[in-house]
Amino acid sequence: MALAKLGVVVLDCPDPRALAGFYAEVLGGTVEGDGDWIDLKAPDGQALAFQAAAGHxxxxxxxxxxxxxxxxxxxxxxxxxxxxxxxxxxxxxxxxxxxxxxxxxxxxxxxxxxxxxxx
The missing domain is CATH 3.10.180.10 (2,3-Dihydroxybiphenyl 1,2-Dioxygenase, domain 1)
Structure with a gap:
């Protein structure tokens, strides 16, 4: 029995919205959220998240x-x-x-x- 299941892969970056937009163009899907955390919901149900990281x-x-x-x-x-x-x-x-x-x-x-x- 697994102890956990994978939630989402999170990429640190200087501009979460811009990087989510890049991957939305590559993979399709919708960009959701504001500020330091942005989610990309891909059409196949998978997701990526993007987190602001100062000094990335x-x-x-x-x-x-x-x-x-x-x-x-x-x-x-x-x-x-x-x-x-x-x-x-x-x-x-x-x-x-x-x-x-x-x-x-x-x-x-x-x-x-x-x-x-x-x-």
């Missing part, structure tokens, strides 16, 4: 002597189309040059790494 420092990636903290794997039907979309929304490529792989790594506008992964 994005993780370094790749950095063998520094942690990436966590990353999101986002499943897409077409890597090239999804890549164009996330770049237009403000993502930055971290490791997207190897076109033979089934994943590519980016940073969201607050610097959190995430992967686009082919189905």
């Amino acid at each position: 420092v994005p993780p370094a990636w790749p950095a063998p002597d520094d942690s990436q903290q966590f990353h999101l794997d986002l499943v897409v039907d077409d890597l090239d189309t999804a890549e164009k979309g996330v770049l237009a929304l403000g993502a930055k490529p971290l490791d997207a040059s190897d076109r033979s792989r089934t994943w590519r790594v980016y940073a969201d506008p607050a610097g959190h790494p995430f992967c686009l992964c082919a189905c």
Whole structure:
């Protein structure tokens, strides 16, 4: 028997509403809340939360002597189309040059790494 169940993944960031808006454009869904805590309710029922963090420092990636903290794997039907979309929304490529792989790594506008992964 589990002791708990996962509630929500929370991303620290300097501007919760802006980062929730980025992920709403990528994943769909609705942005809810005001102030230092914003929720994103995705159409599939999953949720992400965004919390204001003064002095937020994005993780370094790749950095063998520094942690990436966590990353999101986002499943897409077409890597090239999804890549164009996330770049237009403000993502930055971290490791997207190897076109033979089934994943590519980016940073969201607050610097959190995430992967686009082919189905």
